[in-house]
Amino acid sequence: MAGMVGSNAGWQPVPYLGCPMALDQLASHLTHVADKAWIVPGLSIERDDNDNVMRGEETQLLGATTLHAASLYVMPGTHAKWVDVEGLEVRDFRTVMTGELHHLLLNHSLIGAGLPEQQENNVAFQEGIERGAQDASILSRLFEVRAAHVLGTRDRRHVSEFLSGLLIGHEVALMTKQSTTDTRQPLVIIAGDALACRYQQALQFIGLESVTLEGDRAFQHGIRSIANVLAN
Numbered sequence: 580m581a582g583m584v585g586s587n588a589g590w591q592p593v594p595y596l597g598c599p600m601a602l603d604q605l606a607s608h609l610t611h612v613a614d615k616a617w618i619v620p621g622l623s624i625e626r627d628d629n630d631n632v633m634r635g636e637e638t639q640l641l642g643a644t645t646l647h648a649a650s651l652y653v654m655p656g657t658h659a660k661w662v663d664v665e666g667l668e669v670r671d672f673r674t675v676m677t678g679e680l681h682h683l684l685l686n687h688s689l690i691g692a693g694l695p696e697q698q699e700n701n702v703a704f705q706e707g708i709e710r711g712a713q714d715a716s717i718l719s720r721l722f723e724v725r726a727a728h729v730l731g732t733r734d735r736r737h738v739s740e741f742l743s744g745l746l747i748g749h750e751v752a753l754m755t756k757q758s759t760t761d762t763r764q765p766l767v768i769i770a771g772d773a774l775a776c777r778y779q780q781a782l783q784f785i786g787l788e789s790v791t792l793e794g795d796r797a798f799q800h801g802i803r804s805i806a807n808v809l810a811n
Contacts, residue, residue, distance in 0.1 A: 581619035581802060582635030585610065595623035595632055602641040602667045606808035619805060622669055631674055635798075636660050639769055640669065642800030647792050649767040650760040655774045661754045673754060677746045685739055690725045694735055703737035707744020708781045712752040717745060743777065751781040765790050769797050
């Protein structure tokens with residue numbers, strides 16, 4: 580097993596392994612919790628400039644490095660991960676709370692107050708990408724999301740799409756700029772089709788190539804790799 584089952588809210592707390600960490604060593608650090616049951620450890624970063632943790636994504640990464648080798652992996656979601664990998668070794672990673680921030684702003688802030696049911700709209704999403712990717716900070720842009728629909732310059736049904744583009748565009752521009760890897764190589768996005776397409780669109784806007792790898796496929800490949808080590 581892998582993921583939050585090994586957290587303090589899961590079956591049993593399992594320690595994190597500090598990075599740099601070779602993914603092919605995960606199988607030698609499992610925590611035995613029951614007959615024929617083990618939990619995969621998460622990974623952590625502890626530096627003056629970066630405190631970070633992941634659980635579950637390390638197993639996806641193990642599968643991904645075999646299925647599609649790359650130096651930078653993007654793992655979108657509620658808490659998106661940007662992972663620098665060298666061979667099989669995770670060198671560094673950052674977490675960006677883009678998905679959670681979108682949910683909070685739309686559902687628990689003035690930005691989303693009184694909005695009708697939201698509709699998908701790629702034009703609004705692309706406009707958000709362009710705005711978010713070109714600003715060094717989007718803090719001053721967030722209230723404008725509300726002001727635009729109050730003033731009637733943005734369709735109230737497309738606020739979610741514009742906000743999503745704004746946040747993802749800013750995330751992609753910021754994280755690729757901060758990464759120490761060679762972004763001239765295609766990035767690998769590990770996600771389901773819908774979310775992967777959004778990140779591909781944002782990366783394309785800033786001139787970067789990417790390929791996608793389905794998250795479940797990466798996880799299954801990784802967990803089977805660990806199981807095969809146990810079996811042998």
